[in-house]
Each structure stands twice: as C-alpha cells, then as structure tokens.
Amino acid sequence: MPAVITANLPVFLIILPLIAAFILPTIARRQRLQENLLLVVGSLGLLGAGYLVYLVMHGGISSVYQMGGWPAPWGIELQVDNLASFFLLVVALIILPVFLYSRRNMAEEVGSREKVARFYVLILLLIGALAGMALTNDLFNVYVLVEVATISCVGLVSSRNHPLSAEAAFRYLILATFGSALILGGIGFIYIITGHLNMGFAAQELVQVWQYRPHVVWMALIFLLAGFGIKAALFPLHLWLPDAHSIAPTPASALLSGLAVKGYLICLFKFFYRVAVPFLLQELAIDKIMKWAGLLGIVLASLMAIRQDELKRRLAFSTVAQIGYLFLGASLMNTRGLSGTFFYLASHAVIKSALFLSAGMMISVTGKKKVSQLAGIGKKMPVTTAVFTIASLGLVGVPLFSGFVGKWYLLLGALDSGDFLSALVIIAGSVLCAAYLFPVVRLAYFEPAEIKEAQDPGIPQKLALVFLAVLVVLLGVMPGIVLELANRAALDLLTP
C-alpha cells in the first residue's frame, strides 16, 4: 500500500461514508448507481478497517493522528488504538450485509425514490459519525459526533412509511436531546475543572484535581452515565428503544440495534476508562450503579421480551437486555470482564443484525408481524429461518456460537471479582433469552404451516443473511483475532 494511504487511513475511514453521503442526494433518481456506490463504500470500508486492524496489531501505524498537524493540547487528535480499530472492524462487518440487504428492497418500507436516497444518506452519516466516535480523542468532538449520530438515528426511525413511525421518532428525539444535553453538561464539568478537551490531558489533570472537587467529578460522571445511558438504552432509561427500533425500516433496525447503541457505549467507555480511571469510578460508586442497572436490565427486559407477541418488539426488548450485559461487564473492572464486554459487543452486533434482518424479511414477505402468526415459516423460507435459528443459538450462548465466547469471558470476569450474583444473572439471562427466542424457532419448524405463499428473498438479501450467519459461527468457533483485539483493548483501558 502507498504510504499516503497507510498514514491517513483513520481519516479516510471517517470521510469515506461522509463523501458518499454528500454525493448521494445529487444522484437521487438513479437507484442502481446509488446502490452500487453503497456496495463500493461498504467493501472499501471493510478492506480499510481490516487493514487498520492489521496495522494496529503489528504496530505499523502511529497511535495518534494530529488533525492539521497541530500537536495535542491545541489540536484535535484521533487515537488509533486497539479499541478504535476493533469497533471500526465491527462497524465495517455489519454495514456490508446491511447494504446488501437493502439492495432493491427499500421501496416498500420507505416509499419513493427520493425517500430511499434520503434513507441511504442518513445511514451513511450515521456510519461516518460512528467511525468518528471510535477514533476521536477530543471531548467536544465526541459531543458533535454523538449529535450527528443521534439526528441520523431519529431520521432513520422516522423514515418508515407508517404513521406510528413519526410518533416513535418524536419520542426518541425528545429523550435523545435530553441525553445530549446531559452529555454536554458532563463534558462541560470536566472541561471546567481540568481545562483540557483532549482526553489524555484531561485525564492527567483529573487524577490530580478530583480530590479537591469530588462532587464536580461525580456530577460529571453521573451526567455522562445518564446521557449515554439514555442513548445506549441502559435499563431504566430505555423507554424509547422498543418503539423506535421496532418501527424503523428493517435495515435501519439492524443498524440501530446492532451498531448505534454500541457507538455511544464505546464513547462512554472512553470517558470512564480513559478520562477517569477505574479507581475513581469505584471511589465514586459509579460501578455499583452500572452493575445494578445492568443486572436489572438483563432480568426485567428479558421478562418483558417474553411477553411481546410482535417479533420486532421482542427483539428490541432483547437489545435492552443485552445492553445490560455490556454495562454489567464494564462494571466488573477487571481485564477478563472488560474484554468479555468488548467481545460480547461485537457478537451482539452481528447477532442482532442477523436477527433483525431475518425477522424483517419474514415480516415483509408474509405481512404477519406476530410471533404466533409465523407458524410453519421454516418450510416456506428455509434460508431465512435457518439464519434466524443460528442467530438465536448465538444470542442464547450455545457453545460453538459467538455469544458463548462473550458470555464465558463475562462469567470468568464476574468470578474473578468474586461476584456470584452477577455470575448467576449472566446464566439466568441466557435461560430467559432462550425462553423468548426458542418459541419462535419451535413455531417456525414444528408447527403446521398457516402461511400459504412465502419464499426466500432474492440473491443479495440471501447473501447478506448467510454472511451474518457465517460470522456468528466463525466468531464462536475461532474467535482468534477479534478476541485478541478485545483483550488488548481491555488491557489498554485498564492499565493507564
């Protein structure tokens, strides 16, 4: 690779989706061209993210990228480390199948051609913001990127051609704006007491000043936890998620549930482990809040998911429960817990996209939204149902599927810190997860068919689904590189 590309790879990964987003409106009428452009962007993104992972793992790239060549306290930095490359890889792995899936498939859910183009623009802006969130090392940039991502998400939720989507999007907008305000407040507090917007410099100051201003630091961290908690659907703050994620068009649901909430989580982890230090979180009892919110989320959101009869709503509640795992893992404050969190984040991203895409395909082909109406679909749509089954097995955490590795590490982390309650809840969560996903599979395969005419989707959609299913199995059978990256990212965050 030419040195120019290698040296500027992080920037290219951020501006690639943005450039495409700004070209798309000018070719709004030429749908074939748009979709090819999206595929090119997706493939280039995957190549770039893979190459970045290779470079980071072999030390072939400097860990700091200075925008405009200005050094740290004055200029804006991108931090090119294990965590960033890990999340970029996850993003790239999800968007390629999502683009494939939406190929010649969006008109029914979204509406006219202009609306489809607008939908693609929002997706690309969301991806650009997520890439920026993964890489940025600047407190205020985090806020700006969070806003870009939030507005794109709200737009995506509202883009469904359905009256309820406006209501869900409006509720999401109000709550998410409140979250943004809290995040800005938290960043403001940190800036006031440290005088820096660069995460590294702010961290150096924070370690020294927190003893003199413990309440300000506590407020800042609580604001950040609540703000990012709203956006990432931490348990008691998840109220907007089931409506928003179930009403959005299928590819958008997959992106929102699979990636968007994780982007906010990555930002929160950056604040908690890079700006603050684990010791500070324990001293101010932030980890207790995260732990209990996570525990309650796993149990209660799973119980709520069991009661949902609408398939996409059931999956949306399941997302809230899985976010609980991530917060629980992060609250353990040890390497295995945190690397388990990161691996589980990746595996949930893949699994939930597969679940939403396959469920959305069943719903759009049959027109039936309820679980009970989908009996016997397994014989009519074998590929789609098989992908749904594989992803369900993954989410439950059956060995040889990706969820198992993540849950195993979370369990080891919980036992490392002697936390038997968490360990118990992690296992109980798996059982509950089986209780809300396996009935769908049982109905699909072992009940007489009620649906007369249904068949598997076209080749691009099939490819997308199979790609995700293969990923679920691959991550479970040989977690290799991804697990290694997760381990390194956890070590980076826990050893200042």
Place this chain on the structure above:
Amino acid sequence: MRDFVLKRVVAVIIPFISLYGFYVILHGAISPGGSFAGGIIVALSVIAFATIFGLDRAKEKLPEKILVWTDSYGTLWYVLMGLVGIVKGVPFLSNRLAGINLGVPGTLSAGGLIALIGIGVGIRVASTMITLFFTMMEEEK
C-alpha cells in the same frame, strides 16, 4: 403581498443583502462574522424575495435541484480542501504545513485554505437555510 412600495424597496435592497453576505463569508477568516453568519445573510436575501414575491417565483429562480447540488457540493468542497493536505503528504486539513502561502496578516489571503473552506461552508449554510424555509412555507399551504 401586492404592495408596490414593499416590492420596489425589496428589489433594490436584495442585491446589497446578498453582497454583504458574500463579504462576511469571504472575510470570515480574518474578521468577526464567518461563513455561517454570512451564509445565513445570503439566505436571508432569498427568503426576503420569497416572502415578498411569493414562493412560486422564488422557486422558479432557485429550483430545488440547484439547492440539492449546492448543499452536497458545498460540503464536499470542505472535504476536498482537507484532502489538499493529504495530497501534499501532511495530515488532513493542514494549512501552512501543506505549503499554502498565508500572506500578510489582516489581508484576505491571510487565512490560507480557511477562506476557501469558508466559501464551501457559506454556500452550504445558505442553501440549507433556504431549503428549510421553502419546506416550512410549503407545509403552510
């Protein structure tokens, strides 16, 4: 509105509002204001035209297609200016490092690439404001 005086006055003022907007955009790098404020002033001239002469005539003068193009390429222009640095082998968005002559402080060229970026931002802001206004006017109908 069919008021003769209003129409004549606005017809005289509009070019000056636009001109002032472009002045603010161009001098954004070296004086108070900037491309955001300037872009809004440029948009105001179109908005004034639309309120006085009617939405339909404003849309004839400035069709939606042009607005979409300026919206998109104004922002792309920003990215292109950022890429100048990468082409010259220095980081993204570099200004003096990329070998741009920054000229005499206080003159128009003193901002280097910032002035050029400002033009893109100004165009983008102007077209976004106009699009917003047109959309709201349409909804009122």
